[in-house]
Amino acid sequence: MRKKLQLAAGMVIVAITVGICGCLRHSQVEAGTGSMSVRASISSIPSAACPPEVIIIRLTLGGLEVVEELAIVDDSASGLIQSLAAGMWNVDAAAVDGEGDVIYEGKAKVEVARDAVARLPITLNPVPGRIRFVALADGLPEAGSISSAEFWVYHAGGTSAYRSYREVPGSGGRFVVEDSGYVPRSYDLRLVFLREDGSALYESDYIGLGVCPGKKTTVNWAPGFGDLSVEVGFRPCPSAPTDVAVSIDDTHATVSWSPVEGDTIDHHRVYWRYSTQDRYLASRSSAVEAPASSAVVSLSSRQRGSQVRFVVVARDIFGQESLRSDEVSAEYR
Known part of the structure; x- marks a missing residue:
């Protein structure tokens, strides 16, 4: 018009x-x-x-x-x-x-x-995005001895924390962090509850989240019989790779997916980890140029017997990364 x-x-x-x-x-x-x-x-x-x-x-x-x-x-x-x-x-x-x-x-x-x-x-x-992290300590053993919390935020391209929030005070067992200026992409969040003496009472698994341009992402965390409840305040990522499948033969894993459509997609990257205590790192990844829709990656022979988890992301010609695909796993014998 x-x-x-x-x-x-x-x-x-x-x-x-x-x-x-x-x-x-x-x-x-x-x-x-x-x-x-x-x-x-x-x-x-x-x-x-x-x-x-x-x-x-x-x-x-x-x-x-x-x-x-x-x-x-x-x-x-x-x-x-x-x-x-x-x-x-x-x-x-x-x-x-x-x-x-x-x-x-x-x-x-x-x-x-x-x-x-x-x-x-x-x-x-x-435009950079915003985050709000809410952690509830109710239900944790020794919850009454928790004095503060730490929130650690990572992304796959860095070995150190992208941002960290230390000595976050709580109110009624509720710990809240709000911040802005987040580059739109996928992140991993880890939560640590601390005692009065500064020792760690509890450390969570890594929690995946995504930040959209100009939007606010909310993550609510609460313990309960080993379950993790995550609420992410952003719309789904329909352009992330879908239909991810994996098979393992000896020390090699073949990962396939439905490729992300679009003329600006440069390549897809496969990440893997051997435990939920690990996070996805660039050192454990493999890139294939678009429009290829599969990759063969080498696994560490020392990790035999573990359940290996995989995700796939798309990256465009501007160097910007999509949200991750759904995680899939396979037993590494």
């Missing part, structure tokens, strides 16, 4: 390639003899992104401001802005989802000259 803003002279042409729809609005500014052509594109995550519904373009110059809300129709959005004052304009672009959250954004500056068209490409990058 294209709609013109009724201004005095000059113009801004905005074109965005995405994939949904919305509506259009504008505000006027007086004076100006320049033009601007802006083209914005979204750098997307294969499966962790909530889809945008509308693009908002905001132009400012001193006390002047132009705002246009662009609908996304047939993978594109465009608008025409006229009568811009000559000068250096600040350009802010944001992609908003159906819940009203900004999930992609980009900034730029462009010089608008008299009786000329200034052209400017803009790339919208994912």
